[in-house]
Amino acid sequence: MTTPTRTIDLRSDTVTHPTPEMRRAMAEAEVGDDGWSDDPTVNRLEARAAELLGKEAAMFVASGTMGNLVSLLTHGTRGDEVIVGDESHILLHEVGGASALGGLVLRQVQTEANGTLDLDRVEAAIRTPGLGFPTTRLLCIENTHNRRSGRVIGPWYMSDAASLAGGFGLAVHLDGARIFNASIALDLPVAELVQDVDSLSFCLSKGLSCPIGSVVAGTSDFIQRARKIRRMVGGAMRQVGILAAAGLVALDTMVDRLKDDHDNARRLASGLSSLPGMRVDPEAVDTNIVVFAVVNRDAGTVADALENAGVRVSRMGGPMLRMVTHYGIEESDIDRTLEIAETVLTSRSSAL
Numbered sequence: 001m002t003t004p005t006r007t008i009d010l011r012s013d014t015v016t017h018p019t020p021e022m023r024r025a026m027a028e029a030e031v032g033d034d035g036w037s038d039d040p041t042v043n044r045l046e047a048r049a050a051e052l053l054g055k056e057a058a059m060f061v062a063s064g065t066m067g068n069l070v071s072l073l074t075h076g077t078r079g080d081e082v083i084v085g086d087e088s089h090i091l092l093h094e095v096g097g098a099s100a101l102g103g104l105v106l107r108q109v110q111t112e113a114n115g116t117l118d119l120d121r122v123e124a125a126i127r128t129p130g131l132g133f134p135t136t137r138l139l140c141i142e143n144t145h146n147r148r149s150g151r152v153i154g155p156w157y158m159s160d161a162a163s164l165a166g167g168f169g170l171a172v173h174l175d176g177a178r179i180f181n182a183s184i185a186l187d188l189p190v191a192e193l194v195q196d197v198d199s200l201s202f203c204l205s206k207g208l209s210c211p212i213g214s215v216v217a218g219t220s221d222f223i224q225r226a227r228k229i230r231r232m233v234g235g236a237m238r239q240v241g242i243l244a245a246a247g248l249v250a251l252d253t254m255v256d257r258l259k260d261d262h263d264n265a266r267r268l269a270s271g272l273s274s275l276p277g278m279r280v281d282p283e284a285v286d287t288n289i290v291v292f293a294v295v296n297r298d299a300g301t302v303a304d305a306l307e308n309a310g311v312r313v314s315r316m317g318g319p320m321l322r323m324v325t326h327y328g329i330e331e332s333d334i335d336r337t338l339e340i341a342e343t344v345l346t347s348r349s350s351a352l
């Protein structure tokens with residue numbers, strides 16, 4: 001009998017499992033009722049995250065989607081306009097929650113290849129005061145950028161964007177689901193990278209490998225108001241220190257190792273770029289996400305063939321596929337993936 005080979009799951013860094021140390025910390029976590037701010041482990045995680053991010057306060061939430069939703073609803077009110085990238089997660093992958101639940105209007109600006117929004121275009125999208133116009137309230141930036149192959153946006157851009165926004169009375173929210181990947185890639189303390197934004201959310205349950213959870217950070221006043229919105233959307237939890245315990249372990253042990261994921265992603269992109277029928281620029285891979293195009297074949301069929309051969313990838317629409325490296329994916333898995341991809345792409349099967 002042959003031993004079945006393990007599936008290499010590159011669909012997302014959300015497929016990561018908690019580490020043994022996280023599981024131990026979760027089992028032993030001291031808990032209380034977080035609805036009354038009584039959970040000491042949550043309180044410790046929030047204080048630690050705020051300190052790390054250089055913000056006055058922070059709040060644990062169930063997911064990145066909830067973190068963005070609560071932040072947007074805290075910044076704006078029904079009828080207000082929020083500027084987002086046309087390839088942003090907030091616009092494309094969060095079920096339109098800010099509009100559906102908060103009445104906010106999402107105004108799209110083209111996302112550049114490097115994940116930024118051109119600031120002249122942003123300025124042009126800001127409404128002038130006028131009876132017939134909605135009020136532009138907020139600018140959202142995504143760093144690293146999911147659909148732009150995990151591109152990292154540097155501090156110079158964050159600072160320019162914030163000064164443009166501030167000049168027009170807008171706040172800036174950062175969808176920093178993977179901000180620790182950006183900080184590691186730039187070799188900059190995360191606080192320096194987020195110092196110019198008014199609020200941000202980051203995910204514990206992606207490259208940092210926690211089972212559940214994200215954190216929103218900002219001024220004490222912002223977080224106090226955000227706590228009320230979190231409760232409104234059903235996000236106030238009780239003995240949630242069990243989850244926060246994993247978050248504390250993640251911040252202590254899982255940030256520096258993100259560099260391994262970045263090295264693996266670069267190795268993957270460079271290998272893919274030499275295969276026939278793949279279009280990928282390894283130079284554009286800053287962190288752990290490799291978005292690439294399949295040429296002359298149907299991307300869905302290629303994804304299915306990869307899956308049948310033991311490699312799971314995610315579809316990004318049209319010819320685009322995505323592979324994401326993470327905890328649990330080793331260099332040997334990357335080499336195996338490249339072997340499988342080569343076999344699939346050079347197959348003469350009529351299904352391809």
Ligand SMILES: Cc1ncc(COP(=O)(O)O)c(C=O)c1O
Pocket residue numbers: 014062063064065066089090142144145146175177178203205214
């Ligand atoms: C950039 C970005 N923001 C927000 C989210 C949402 O996070 P969650 O899946 O925890 O809701 C994701 C998830 O992949 C993401 O990539």
